[in-house]
Amino acid sequence: MSVRLDINDIKKVYEQNEGARSWQSLIKKQKPGKPFTALNGLSVSVKAGSFTTIFGPNGSGKSTLFRLIAGLDEPTKGSIEIDGQSAATARIGFVFQNYRDSMLTWRTAIGNVRLALEARKVPPADHEKIAMNYLKKVGMGHVANKPFYSLSGGQAQLVSIARAFAYEPDILLMDEPFSALDFQTSLQMMQALLKLWEETGITTLFISHDIDEAVYLADQVMVLTKNPGKLQKMVDVKLPRPRSISMLTDPAFFKIRSRVLKEFEKGSK
Amino acid sequence: MNKLRALLRTRSFYAVAGPTAFVILWWVLSYWNNSAADPLVPKLFISTPDQVWNSFWEQVTTTDTGATSSLFEAVVDTLRRLVAGFAIAAVIGVPIGLAMGYFTRVYYSLEFFVDFLRSIPAAAIFPLFILIFGIGDPSIISVVTYACVLIIVVNTIYGVRSVKELRLMSAKIMRLGRLDMFRKIILPESLPYIFAGLRIAISYGMVIVIFSEMFIGTDSGLGRRIIDAQTVYRISDMYVSIVLTGLIGYLLNKLALLAERRIIHWEGK
Numbered sequence A: 001m002s003v004r005l006d007i008n009d010i011k012k013v014y015e016q017n018e019g020a021r022s023w024q025s026l027i028k029k030q031k032p033g034k035p036f037t038a039l040n041g042l043s044v045s046v047k048a049g050s051f052t053t054i055f056g057p058n059g060s061g062k063s064t065l066f067r068l069i070a071g072l073d074e075p076t077k078g079s080i081e082i083d084g085q086s087a088a089t090a091r092i093g094f095v096f097q098n099y100r101d102s103m104l105t106w107r108t109a110i111g112n113v114r115l116a117l118e119a120r121k122v123p124p125a126d127h128e129k130i131a132m133n134y135l136k137k138v139g140m141g142h143v144a145n146k147p148f149y150s151l152s153g154g155q156a157q158l159v160s161i162a163r164a165f166a167y168e169p170d171i172l173l174m175d176e177p178f179s180a181l182d183f184q185t186s187l188q189m190m191q192a193l194l195k196l197w198e199e200t201g202i203t204t205l206f207i208s209h210d211i212d213e214a215v216y217l218a219d220q221v222m223v224l225t226k227n228p229g230k231l232q233k234m235v236d237v238k239l240p241r242p243r244s245i246s247m248l249t250d251p252a253f254f255k256i257r258s259r260v261l262k263e264f265e266k267g268s269k
Numbered sequence B: 001m002n003k004l005r006a007l008l009r010t011r012s013f014y015a016v017a018g019p020t021a022f023v024i025l026w027w028v029l030s031y032w033n034n035s036a037a038d039p040l041v042p043k044l045f046i047s048t049p050d051q052v053w054n055s056f057w058e059q060v061t062t063t064d065t066g067a068t069s070s071l072f073e074a075v076v077d078t079l080r081r082l083v084a085g086f087a088i089a090a091v092i093g094v095p096i097g098l099a100m101g102y103f104t105r106v107y108y109s110l111e112f113f114v115d116f117l118r119s120i121p122a123a124a125i126f127p128l129f130i131l132i133f134g135i136g137d138p139s140i141i142s143v144v145t146y147a148c149v150l151i152i153v154v155n156t157i158y159g160v161r162s163v164k165e166l167r168l169m170s171a172k173i174m175r176l177g178r179l180d181m182f183r184k185i186i187l188p189e190s191l192p193y194i195f196a197g198l199r200i201a202i203s204y205g206m207v208i209v210i211f212s213e214m215f216i217g218t219d220s221g222l223g224r225r226i227i228d229a230q231t232v233y234r235i236s237d238m239y240v241s242i243v244l245t246g247l248i249g250y251l252l253n254k255l256a257l258l259a260e261r262r263i264i265h266w267e268g269k
């Protein structure tokens, strides 16, 4: 059921003045802004059902890569394939850092999860049960009928994770989902996320700026170079699952963490 | 003592105290003016609160005051014109605003007309409406509609523009249909602006009804009564209609606010 993701020699160039042409440009030749290369020559293959974290400096094109996978934008060169097919038909789940702006403030927690069911045309009679089920899986059953705006940051983000899973995506993309949360909360979030991921086996990509988080969650850490971004190194994380917080102090964890850090420093030079 | 202090901290205390103070001030100043040997303002133009109240009571209790219709009928006439004109404006204005906010092409096609019509005051267009619709309700209602519709359109456009990019993006990733996108995201998120527009429009509509009743629009309504009372120097009668107009405007605004808070319960949270 899980899908493999292949990113083949991707290049993404942003044309700066695109779309911003004014009438003046019709009579006066305007110098177009310099095109900006966000990604250049990124190739990587992600195993079906694996958990990959993406670790790279600011501006290395991590969010750009997600936009391309989600089909919100086209690569300038190269292709993205899911199980050997064009990614355009794949179902994508997305969790943003900014849950306040990506969720429906005017609905309840469960109402937000229901949106995913409405989107994939589940018969309405089943909505309540399925949505509640996903909320319970992230431990948010007790806030189901609270208005979304009244939830704490951690609760809100868990609800948005529940929504992403309720959409039953082929690929789950998470762009720094926990970076606005405190340490304690993000630990709880990681556990909830891993539990759900282990249950569903959805191929997951997770952008992180926290090296401990990146290593702890992953089967493999995709380290990107500074701009223009490409793959610096794929670092395998051979730690047993299920993960537990005590592993954060394990020597094996530290060894992997140091390798990731070394690659990161190499890529940022 | 403590109770008094607690009372001084409630909002309703000030909501009552302000208007009460105003009436007392009016009372004192009007009595002082009207009882002076050499009044600051000619006595004829100043009514004391009790004179206004007596005049009001007289107009309510006696059926024949020489006017063509009763005070109650005048209120009903004015309200009918206002509500009809406003309702038509809302029914036309909200969809146009939504379309202009959502479709760039519609926006650029209509932008000129909206800005052009906004520059023509309702007063300037009134004579034309009288020519078209004749003297009476239809011309008054249409001038109210004209005045309200542009306010509603412009505010609705702002509402659609205020929709968060990220929310649209996450709906797009879930492949929510165009109609659902509209119903479930754009419309709810525009509502605060739409309501603000409706409230401004109804206040402005009141101005326009009263104004057009005063001139050749009709022989009934509060505006008519104000002018009729003024021309025969029945100053207290005139004040009654002025105060009533203000009270109706105030109540309409309160009503709209109440509806707004019930419908847009998430606003400002």
Ligand SMILES: Nc1ncnc2c1ncn2[C@@H]1O[C@H](COP(=O)(O)OP(=O)(O)OP(=O)(O)O)[C@@H](O)[C@H]1O
Residues within 6 Å of the ligand: A014, A015, A016, A036, A037, A038, A056, A057, A058, A059, A060, A061, A062, A063, A064, A065, A227
């Ligand atoms: N729409 C756009 N038009 C032009 N340039 C863009 C656009 N989007 C991103 N960029 C540029 O592309 C580069 C990569 O951006 P991206 O957001 O993918 O980086 P990132 O790795 O997610 O960074 P961060 O860690 O800060 O989130 C940046 O330098 C950014 O300024």
Ligand SMILES: [Mg+2]
Residues within 6 Å of the ligand: A062, A063, A064, A175
């Ligand atoms: Mg980013």
